[in-house]
Amino acid sequence: MGHVLSSKEGMKLAMKGFMILLIVTLVEVAIALLGNGHIGGMHWPKMLMIPVMCILSLYKAYYIVSIFMHLGSETKGMAASIVLPVALLFWAIIAFLWEGDTWNSRRNGVKSDASKVGQSIQQDNMIQNINELPNEIRWS
Amino acid sequence: MAHDTAIDVENKEHDGHKQEVKSDVWQGGESPFKSSYGKLMMWYFLLSDAFTFAGFLIAYGALRFSMDAWPVPDHVFSTAPFGLENSPLIFVTFMTFVLIVSSVTVLRAVQEGKLENQGGVVKWLVITILGGAVFLGCQAWEWTKLIAGEGTTIYNNPFSSQLEEGSYITFERAKELNEQNGMGLVEKTMTVNVHTDNGHTTEELSYLAKPNPKFVSAEATPNEVEYTQLYFEKIDHHYFHRHGNDAGKTYVGDADKGSFKVKDPYLIAYHEGNYFPGAYEVDNQLKGEPMGPKSFGTLFFFITGFHGFHVFSGLIILLVIAVNSWSGFYGSRKNGYEMVEKVGLYWHFVDLVWVFVFLVFYLI
Numbered sequence: 001m002g003h004v005l006s007s008k009e010g011m012k013l014a015m016k017g018f019m020i021l022l023i024v025t026l027v028e029v030a031i032a033l034l035g036n037g038h039i040g041g042m043h044w045p046k047m048l049m050i051p052v053m054c055i056l057s058l059y060k061a062y063y064i065v066s067i068f069m070h071l072g073s074e075t076k077g078m079a080a081s082i083v084l085p086v087a088l089l090f091w092a093i094i095a096f097l098w099e100g101d102t103w104n105s106r107r108n109g110v111k112s113d114a115s116k117v118g119q120s121i122q123q124d125n126m127i128q129n130i131n132e133l134p135n136e137i138r139w140s
Numbered sequence: 141m142a143h144d145t146a147i148d149v150e151n152k153e154h155d156g157h158k159q160e161v162k163s164d165v166w167q168g169g170e171s172p173f174k175s176s177y178g179k180l181m182m183w184y185f186l187l188s189d190a191f192t193f194a195g196f197l198i199a200y201g202a203l204r205f206s207m208d209a210w211p212v213p214d215h216v217f218s219t220a221p222f223g224l225e226n227s228p229l230i231f232v233t234f235m236t237f238v239l240i241v242s243s244v245t246v247l248r249a250v251q252e253g254k255l256e257n258q259g260g261v262v263k264w265l266v267i268t269i270l271g272g273a274v275f276l277g278c279q280a281w282e283w284t285k286l287i288a289g290e291g292t293t294i295y296n297n298p299f300s301s302q303l304e305e306g307s308y309i310t311f312e313r314a315k316e317l318n319e320q321n322g323m324g325l326v327e328k329t330m331t332v333n334v335h336t337d338n339g340h341t342t343e344e345l346s347y348l349a350k351p352n353p354k355f356v357s358a359e360a361t362p363n364e365v366e367y368t369q370l371y372f373e374k375i376d377h378h379y380f381h382r383h384g385n386d387a388g389k390t391y392v393g394d395a396d397k398g399s400f401k402v403k404d405p406y407l408i409a410y411h412e413g414n415y416f417p418g419a420y421e422v423d424n425q426l427k428g429e430p431m432g433p434k435s436f437g438t439l440f441f442f443i444t445g446f447h448g449f450h451v452f453s454g455l456i457i458l459l460v461i462a463v464n465s466w467s468g469f470y471g472s473r474k475n476g477y478e479m480v481e482k483v484g485l486y487w488h489f490v491d492l493v494w495v496f497v498f499l500v501f502y503l504i
Contacts, residue, residue: 085191
């Protein structure tokens with residue numbers, strides 16, 4: 001567990017943690033605002049912004065768990081008993097996002113099949129000319 | 141096991157130190173993780189809670205991937221108090237800031253607890269409680285804006301995936317575009333009953349309607365069947381409860397239910413404080429988008445609500461522990477201020493979850 005910090009040392013650690021979390025959060029927000037054109041009118045590629053923001057968030061999570069929650073100072077066995085099960089989630093994330101993508105392509109496949117047999121279909125995701133808007137949209 | 145222990149004890153007598161350690165471990169009384177039972181179990185509770193949140197967030201990801209269109213968070217969460225309209229992310233950044241501060245103050249409380257400094261523990265716990273309360277208040281404000289102002293509920297999501305090249309327009313601009321491009325939309329007014337907190341009133345509501353003969357049916361009166369699409373200026377969520385007298389009842393509401401048929405194409409547009417559902421402008425053309433995926437509202441309110449519930453229960457626990465610390469209860473306890481450490485773990489976890497909620501709902 002390490003030694004007990006004095007009030008002064010504790011305050012120093014707390015301020016350092018505060019600054020790190022604050023700065024990383026502000027960087028994330030800055031990326032979102034700049035990259036989406038709210039400030040400066042630039043549009044950065046999403047495929048670059050999203051991984052960067054994910055990595056910054058993971059860093060924040062690591063910092064909170066390791067320093068604020070002291071898991072970094074616990075015994076190796078204890079840290080492993082908590083971190084290893086969480087690591088399983090990485091596969092869960094990949095698998096379920098993959099699954100969601102499959103739902104999307106299946107649904108769009110059904111729609112394009114419907115168009116082949118002559119039924120009218122709507123592209124739900126498109127901005128449409130106002131005269132072509134469907135009367136009812138189903139988000140199934 | 142008993143047999144092994146017996147052998148170990150025997151070996152201890154013969155072989156000395158190495159065997160002695162082994163036998164003591166198996167006889168208990170020594171914690172291999174060098175942590176107390178309470179803290180370890182708090183960690184395992186947090187682990188299981190992390191899986192619950194991960195389940196929710198992964199469901200969010202899977203559903204979002206399965207949709208062609210998803211609301212752009214910068215447009216959904218762009219209101220802030222003190223008249224700040226169109227300021228995406230500002231308010232939620234403030235909420236995140238508050239949560240970071242309260243996470244740091246609870247860290248200070250834990251540190252003071254290890255020093256057995258009662259006054260310090262109580263002081264930092266009280267600041268933490270204030271921070272948590274401010275966060276919950278902000279969340280309540282945000283939910284109120286989303287539900288009552290924008291009309292996003294667990295059943296309904298007016299935000300579609302506003303595409304980048306489009307810009308939201310006002311009702312007046314829509315009328316201009318209509319004339320300019322000869323779109324044939326007709327401006328009409330209707331008297332509507334508005335349900336407000338102070339009772340019912342009526343007001344005149346302007347709208348644009350698109351004439352279409354396709355929907356003529358036997359039982360319909362001429363007024364009801366002339367227009368396939370109606371575009372209203374959205375004022376507030378009471379929009380959904382308006383009864384139309386002049387407009388086609390099929391589109392404004394069923395007489396018995398008195399509610400707007402939310403599946404009709406319509407888009408909330410807000411620009412400089414003006415709303416116009418059903419339209420925005422792309423290259424001088426009035427374009428529209430249908431309603432966005434319902435699962436957005438459902439997921440947002442369930443996940444942020446579940447997180448808010450954690451904040452709330454954390455506040456109650458913090459309050460109890462602050463009172464106990466203040467009364468000197470922990471000072472006389474054998475394990476000292478360990479309860480402060482445990483609630484500290486819980487409170488840091490709440491902050492940890494918010495890191496990911498913030499990432500997936502607001503940033504991406």
